[in-house]
Structure formats: C-alpha cells, structure tokens
Amino acid sequence: MIQRLCVLGVGLIGGSLALALKRSGAVSEVIGYEKDPLYRAKALSLGIIDRAEVCLAEALRGAEVVVLAVPLGGMEGLFQQMAPHLKPEMVVTDVGSVKGSVVTAARAELGTRIVDFVPGHPIAGTEKSGPEAAFSDLFCLHKVILTPLPENRPGAVETVRRMWHQAGAEVVEISSAYHDQVLAGVSHLPHVLAFVLVDLLAKVGEPQDTLQFAAGGFRDFSRIASSDPTVWRDICLANREPLLALLDHFEAELHTVGEALRHGDGGKLAEIFARAKAARDTHYNA
Numbered sequence: 001m002i003q004r005l006c007v008l009g010v011g012l013i014g015g016s017l018a019l020a021l022k023r024s025g026a027v028s029e030v031i032g033y034e035k036d037p038l039y040r041a042k043a044l045s046l047g048i049i050d051r052a053e054v055c056l057a058e059a060l061r062g063a064e065v066v067v068l069a070v071p072l073g074g075m076e077g078l079f080q081q082m083a084p085h086l087k088p089e090m091v092v093t094d095v096g097s098v099k100g101s102v103v104t105a106a107r108a109e110l111g112t113r114i115v116d117f118v119p120g121h122p123i124a125g126t127e128k129s130g131p132e133a134a135f136s137d138l139f140c141l142h143k144v145i146l147t148p149l150p151e152n153r154p155g156a157v158e159t160v161r162r163m164w165h166q167a168g169a170e171v172v173e174i175s176s177a178y179h180d181q182v183l184a185g186v187s188h189l190p191h192v193l194a195f196v197l198v199d200l201l202a203k204v205g206e207p208q209d210t211l212q213f214a215a216g217g218f219r220d221f222s223r224i225a226s227s228d229p230t231v232w233r234d235i236c237l238a239n240r241e242p243l244l245a246l247l248d249h250f251e252a253e254l255h256t257v258g259e260a261l262r263h264g265d266g267g268k269l270a271e272i273f274a275r276a277k278a279a280r281d282t283h284y285n286a
C-alpha cells in the first residue's frame with residue numbers, strides 16, 4: 001500500500017494511474033501538482049486527487065512515490081526543481097513515451113537520488129487528454145515497460161513494479177535504447193503518418209466535404225491524429241534519431257510502391273501487401 005502518491009501532471013495518464021490505484025485500494029492519498037488551474041479543479045472535483053498543491057516542495061512532502069506524468073518537454077525542468085526536495089527512500093518514476101531523453105535528464109539533475117528513479121512507460125493511452133479523459137481501466141491487461149538503471153536500488157524497482165501491477169498492468173523490463181527503437185516503429189512513426197495524412201487531406205480540400213465519404217478504415221487509421229499536438233511534438237523531438245532513421249527507411253519503401261504503381265507492377269504491390277497482411281494477422285489473429 002502506498003500511503004501518499006504524488007502525481008506531477010494530472011492529465012490522461014497521471015489521472016488514470018491515480019484512479020486505478022484508488023480503485024484497487026493500493027493508495028491512501030493522492031496529491032496532485034498540476035500547472036493548469038482548470039485541470040487542477042477538475043481533478044479535485046472528479047476525485048482523481050485528494051489534494052492539489054501549487055508549490056512543488058509541498059506536493060512532494062511525505063510522498064512515498066512520485067510520478068512524473070507531464071509531456072516530455074517538461075520532464076527536465078521538473079527533475080531540476082524537485083531534486084532539492086527528494087528524501088531518501090522516496091521512489092520516483094515517470095510515464096514518458098521516450099526513455100533515453102528522460103534518463104539523460106534524470107542523470108543530469110538528480111545526483112545521487114538517481115538510485116530511486118525508475119523509468120517507466122505504460123503502453124496504453126487514447127487520443128484524448130486532460131483529467132476528464134482519465135479512467136481507472138486504462139492500464140488493465142496492457143503492458144507497462146520499465147527500463148531500470150544499473151544504479152537503481154532493487155527495492156525502488158520493486159515498488160514501481162508493484163504499483164503498476166496494482167493498476168492492472170503487466171510489467172516488463174527492457175533497456176531504454178531498445179525501448180526507443182521499438183516504440184519509434186510501433187507508436188511514433190504511426191502517429192506521424194496519421195498526422196501528416198490528415199493534414200494533407202485538410203490542405204487539399206475542406207475536411208467536412210471529403211471526410212463524409214471516409215469509411216471505417218480511415219477512421220481507424222486517423223484516430224491517433226486527434227492526439228495532443230504538444231505531447232506528440234515532444235515525443236518526436238525526444239526520439240528524433242530512431243524516428244529519423246525509420247522515416248528514411250519508410251520513404252524508401254514508399255518510393256518502391258510509387259515505382260511499382262508507375263510501372264503497373266501489380267506483382268510487386270501484391271507481394272508487399274501480402275507480406276504486411278501475414279505479419280499483422282499472425283500477431284492479432286493468432
């Protein structure tokens with residue numbers, strides 16, 4: 001049982017974690033540190049947090065576990081501001097979608113307290129944001145990736161592992177470098193593609209005219225283009241190297257498709273489409 005949890009950034013992910021832990025009885029009290037006054041009030045009225053603090057030192061006081069749940073661009077500043085207020089045995093974790101940049105910032109700012117910072121990333125979310133979008137089931141049966149550091153105190157890793165387990169998630173551990181490479185492919189590039197396609201369609205015609213003719217496939221593919229632009233700007237910048245490498249690769253593959261179309265090469269198109277269908281079916285329909 002966590003006696004006091006401090007959530008920095010009470011939006012979709014921070015809010016959902018607080019609700020999940022409250023529902024399972026895994027936390028006694030949740031303190032919220034949230035920069036947006038409207039979100040602060042909403043999180044209180046929805047019962048996501050028990051107390052809102054506008055002073056970071058006050059928010060951290062007496063917390064057993066601190067969770068950074070702000071967009072990636074805000075992580076380094078928070079590490080810097082929180083460092084003087086961290087007490088021994090206070091466990092700190094984050095939910096950022098990129099791990100290398102968060103680990104670099106934590107190492108730069110936390111000094112010896114790095115032993116109790118355990119990087120994390122729930123592989124669950126939606127295209128919505130803010131406390132009103134939070135719900136207690138979000139992490140049920142979803143994976144949470146931890147990328148523990150060699151410096152970590154084993155007890156700190158165990159505390160974070162137990163917290164996510166109590167929120168309903170399955171916890172796995174991998175390295176932060178591998179995490180960032182894999183997530184560039186299964187999450188970051190797909191979001192970029194969805195944003196770019198919807199932007200392109202919006203530029204060439206009035207969306208209300210053209211989207212009325214879209215079927216379910218377009219709705220499925222484009223849903224993530226409704227995600228928060230700040231959150232996604234930060235993710236792309238934080239993971240720019242793996243994302244750029246993959247984008248180059250993707251451009252080359254698109255060029256191959258373009259050439260096949262230009263030459264009426266149906267065999268090539270069918271070969272690519274069949275390989276993709278087999279890979280997806282094997283994973284989802286197994």
Ligand SMILES: NC(=O)C1=CN([C@@H]2O[C@H](COP(=O)(O)OP(=O)(O)OC[C@H]3O[C@@H](n4cnc5c(N)ncnc54)[C@H](O)[C@@H]3O)[C@@H](O)[C@H]2O)C=CC1
Nearest residue numbers: 009011012013034035069070071072096097125126129130
């Ligand atoms: N959206 C998603 O589906 C997922 C997001 N993540 C990660 O979770 C983190 C949060 O994302 P969301 O919950 O989606 O965003 P969100 O926009 O719903 O929540 C972020 C909250 O942090 C607050 N905030 C921003 N800067 C702050 C600061 N310096 N101090 C205090 N509060 C601050 C915002 O006002 C907002 O309420 C991001 O790092 C993102 O990469 C991880 C998994 C899934």
Ligand SMILES: O=C(O)C(=O)Cc1ccc(O)cc1
Nearest residue numbers: 097122123124125126127224
């Ligand atoms: O909306 C969706 O389906 C997502 O893909 C949510 C999501 C967004 C960011 C993450 O780091 C993890 C999951």
